[in-house]
Amino acid sequence: MMKSSRFRALLFPLLLAAAFSFTAAPCGAAQPLLQEGKKSVFQRVVTHPGAKLYAGPEAGAAAVRESIPTFTALYIYDRQGDRLQVGAGSDKADGWIDKALVTEWPQAITMVLTDRTGREPVLFFRNHDGLEQACRADDLKGLLAGYRKELASGKELPADYPVIATEPAASAVAEKNFYLLPVLSIDDQFYGQHGPRLIEVASIDPGIGEAGAEANAGGGAKSPAAADFRTGFAFVIDTTISMKPYIDETLRLVQGLYDELEKSPYADKMAFAVVAFRSSTKRTPGLGYTAKIICDFTSVKDRKRLEEALKQVDEATVSSHGINEDAFAGVKAAVDGLSWQDYGSRVMLMITDAGPLGAGDPDSSTGFSPEGLADYLKTNRIYLTALHVKNPRTAQNQPYAAEAYRTLTRQSDNQASYIPIDAATPAKGAKAFESAARVLAQSYGKVLAATAEGKLLAPSRISAPKAKLSPEEEARRIAESTGYAMQLQFFGNRKGSTAPQVVDAWIADADLAKLAANPGDAPVLAVEPAVLLTKGQLSNLYKQLKLLLAGSEQAFLNGDADLFGQILSAAAQMSRDPNQFSLHPDRNLAENGLLDEVLADLPYKSVIGSMTRKDWEDMSTGQRDAFVRRIKGLLARYEAYDKDASHWESFGATNPNDRVYRVPLSMLP
Numbered sequence: 167m168m169k170s171s172r173f174r175a176l177l178f179p180l181l182l183a184a185a186f187s188f189t190a191a192p193c194g195a196a197q198p199l200l201q202e203g204k205k206s207v208f209q210r211v212v213t214h215p216g217a218k219l220y221a222g223p224e225a226g227a228a229a230v231r232e233s234i235p236t237f238t239a240l241y242i243y244d245r246q247g248d249r250l251q252v253g254a255g256s257d258k259a260d261g262w263i264d265k266a267l268v269t270e271w272p273q274a275i276t277m278v279l280t281d282r283t284g285r286e287p288v289l290f291f292r293n294h295d296g297l298e299q300a301c302r303a304d305d306l307k308g309l310l311a312g313y314r315k316e317l318a319s320g321k322e323l324p325a326d327y328p329v330i331a332t333e334p335a336a337s338a339v340a341e342k343n344f345y346l347l348p349v350l351s352i353d354d355q356f357y358g359q360h361g362p363r364l365i366e367v368a369s370i371d372p373g374i375g376e377a378g379a380e381a382n383a384g385g386g387a388k389s390p391a392a393a394d395f396r397t398g399f400a401f402v403i404d405t406t407i408s409m410k411p412y413i414d415e416t417l418r419l420v421q422g423l424y425d426e427l428e429k430s431p432y433a434d435k436m437a438f439a440v441v442a443f444r445s446s447t448k449r450t451p452g453l454g455y456t457a458k459i460i461c462d463f464t465s466v467k468d469r470k471r472l473e474e475a476l477k478q479v480d481e482a483t484v485s486s487h488g489i490n491e492d493a494f495a496g497v498k499a500a501v502d503g504l505s506w507q508d509y510g511s512r513v514m515l516m517i518t519d520a521g522p523l524g525a526g527d528p529d530s531s532t533g534f535s536p537e538g539l540a541d542y543l544k545t546n547r548i549y550l551t552a553l554h555v556k557n558p559r560t561a562q563n564q565p566y567a568a569e570a571y572r573t574l575t576r577q578s579d580n581q582a583s584y585i586p587i588d589a590a591t592p593a594k595g596a597k598a599f600e601s602a603a604r605v606l607a608q609s610y611g612k613v614l615a616a617t618a619e620g621k622l623l624a625p626s627r628i629s630a631p632k633a634k635l636s637p638e639e640e641a642r643r644i645a646e647s648t649g650y651a652m653q654l655q656f657f658g659n660r661k662g663s664t665a666p667q668v669v670d671a672w673i674a675d676a677d678l679a680k681l682a683a684n685p686g687d688a689p690v691l692a693v694e695p696a697v698l699l700t701k702g703q704l705s706n707l708y709k710q711l712k713l714l715l716a717g718s719e720q721a722f723l724n725g726d727a728d729l730f731g732q733i734l735s736a737a738a739q740m741s742r743d744p745n746q747f748s749l750h751p752d753r754n755l756a757e758n759g760l761l762d763e764v765l766a767d768l769p770y771k772s773v774i775g776s777m778t779r780k781d782w783e784d785m786s787t788g789q790r791d792a793f794v795r796r797i798k799g800l801l802a803r804y805e806a807y808d809k810d811a812s813h814w815e816s817f818g819a820t821n822p823n824d825r826v827y828r829v830p831l832s833m834l835p
Contacts, residue, residue: 198241198256201272207742208256209242211268212348219261223249230261239271239745256746269350269368273742275770277347277367277675277693278828279333279665280578281544282654283647284625285677287333288692289313290369290668294353296328297364297672301356306682331369331666336622337658338651341547344815345369345665347673347693352769362676362689365769369668395617395656397436397610398463398509401603402496403479404518405442406453408559410481411596412517416440417476419600423607424469435614437463438472439504442479443496445486446529452484456492456531457499463508487529489563493522494539495531501546510659511617511652512548513610515603519555519589521567522574525799526791534806535799536573541833542806543574545813547655549648550575550583551606551641553599557589579680579690583644585637602637609645617653625650695770695831697740701814702823703748708804710736711835715797730774730782733797737772737835772834803833 198208219231223246243259244251250268253259279288289310291297303309313329339345346368353364401416403409420438427433440460444453461475497516506512525535534542543550552571556564568586575583585602589595616623625647635643657663676689699707714732739747768775773796785793807827814825 196258198243198253199245207272208746210271210743211240211242211250211252211263212271213238213240213263214267214269217263217267219252219263220249221261223247223251223262227262234263240268242270271348271350273349273768274697274744275349275695275741275768275831276698276828277349277365277673278696278830279339279347280691280694281648281651282338282625283577283581283651284579284680285690285692286310286314286679287335288673289329289333289678290331290666290671290673292326292328292330292671294364294366294672297674298353298355300328300678301361301364301674306678310679310682330671331668333666334658334663336654337661337663338654339665340658340662341655342659343662343664346698347665349695349769350670360686360689361681362674362678363769364672365675365693366670366672367668368670369666395435395511395614396509397511397513397614398439398504398506399436399607399610400439400441400463400500400504400514402441402443402493402500402514402516404444404491404493404496404516404520405479406444406482406491406520407485408481408519408557408592409517411592412555412599413476413479413481415596415600416517416603417473419603419607420476421469421473422604424466424473426608427466427611430611430615432611432615432618433466435618436611437465437509439463439500440472440476440479441496441500441504443492443499444482445488445491445523446531449487449529450484453482453486457495459499459503462503463505489520489560490523490527490567491518491520492529492531493518493520494524494534497539497550498532498534498542501542501548506546506548510656511610511614511649512546513606513648514543514548514550515553515606516550517553517555517599517603518567519557519560519595521563522570524570524795525802526795533798533802535796535802536570537832538799538803538806540574540576541803541830545810549652551585551644552583553585553587553602553637555587555589555595555599557592557595577647578694579647580688581643581647583648585640585644587637598637602641605638606641606645609642610649613645613649613653617656622653622657623650696828697744697831697834698826699740699744699829700748700823701808701825701827703740703744704804704807704827704829705823706748707736707740707834708801708808711797711801711804715794715801730777730779733835734774734777737775738768740834741768741770741772741775741831770831772831774835797835800833800835 198210201207201209213234217234218229219234220227221230238254240252240254240263241256242250243253248265249262250265251259252261252263252268291300300306300309314332314335316323316327317329317332318335333339348368349365350368351366355364357363401420403413403416405413423438427436439462441457442455442460443457444455447453447456460479461472464472493516497514500514522536523530525533525538532539552575554564554567554571560567568584572582572584577583587595587598587602589598613623623646673693675691675693677692680687680690711733714729736747807829810827814827816825
């Protein structure tokens, strides 16, 4: 296991080293110290509040910088007595810092709390032994309940109590409170047996405290107005040939929902919008459009505007060039073009009988993969449900479409917001669509009413079904689970809820309560890994992948192992030390025989980082083509990250390239 030192202070944003310039003292060593047993992985630390930079290691040395931003990542160049020689870069040391005011941190991975669509809040254990003993307990369910009861009591707990903190129970962390859970060490003893990983973390919320408040004022994600819970419900409709019954049913459904809302005291709290999509107009100009906003969000008082707009919508008069349509274009147009900023509850319902044009398809207008678009929706806190019309005409394509839409809508509890619609006849399909969509909208209406009254609904009790659910039951399950998560976020935003402030703790990366209740089921993740990247680092990764893919399709077909090594090298360096990749984006670790040690001890690995060369060599032509498409999908996602002005955190940095973004590890190569 990797070791970490202990500290008792708030930490501040990771990777400010690129933004932080010292008044340099005379430096000695040309490169940082290596981690034990490594040839290329440097020792690094992060700073605590009150840290200063000194001209030398001796106690009387002059301070060359009176204040170092908390949680600045620095390299270690030398160790003498109670001080370390450190530098913001790996090319020179800048001065000396007190050893007691830093924590050693061996890689760049941090954890992110998953949406609470059904899981229990994360418990933070005092030490490794306490968490390990809990995982081995005969009555884990009862033990966890006891811990939660004691924490909720508000009374002072014994100094040796096993649990020291919990994720907020009745809310989620407020969106404006950017937090970090840097990974310090990991224990895999239960992993692979339907058990969790045990992770040592610090929990940091730079939004707390004077320094954090000042830094957060410099930018970051803006949460919806916390004073009013409103629901934006967007229909995203396939309007190609054969979809006429569903277009007509959408109009009737919207009219009926408006009729119901007019009787509700919360009529002005829910609004509907409609977006239509078809396919590539370059391939088939007669389609008229690829994606089109029919009407932005409209409440009851303006219902005529949406109803009139819907009456003008019709199915295409010509067939698309292929069996798949550009469904992702419709979803992305809805994300980008509708007025979501006015709504704390954001819901999207897509209806189609075709599969999507995916990443790497030359006719896709977005270039997104299902995973990339899912991340795009998650970043914008929009919950999508896909209604997949299964008619005899598309039978051959249905397995592909179903898998794509399940991936697109998969929730953190391992279930997907995917509803298959039996459409043996158009009339049967339209009726099933109307029924499921109505239940979905009405269920979200109940969430809205409860939230307006200040009531937190219980999480969905409908778990992974042993028997197939009807479309109506599936719609109700989806609305209950996602509605609960949206409520938690709303209450968290309103209260300004923060992540626990702990110096050093152990957590399980999966929901222990779910494991206790269903020991044979796949773990429900409570946290997911991410890497905090600066704009500059993301730009360098984008450029290198672009270069690697230029003309690489043929290399994939010919089994080019060097290409695999280069992509694996980039992914590994991003997870281990993004700053080194940023300084040397052209460096191929595989060529130098150093790749294994960069990958070694990483607590989590990306998709390519988990592959072996044999896996690569055994890939079929189709699998390699899919891999190329995946890389292209990542490039499309990186372009979207770059344009996403609202989710880059500045923490006071003035250079745009020094802003940081939590990039999910799943979005690295």
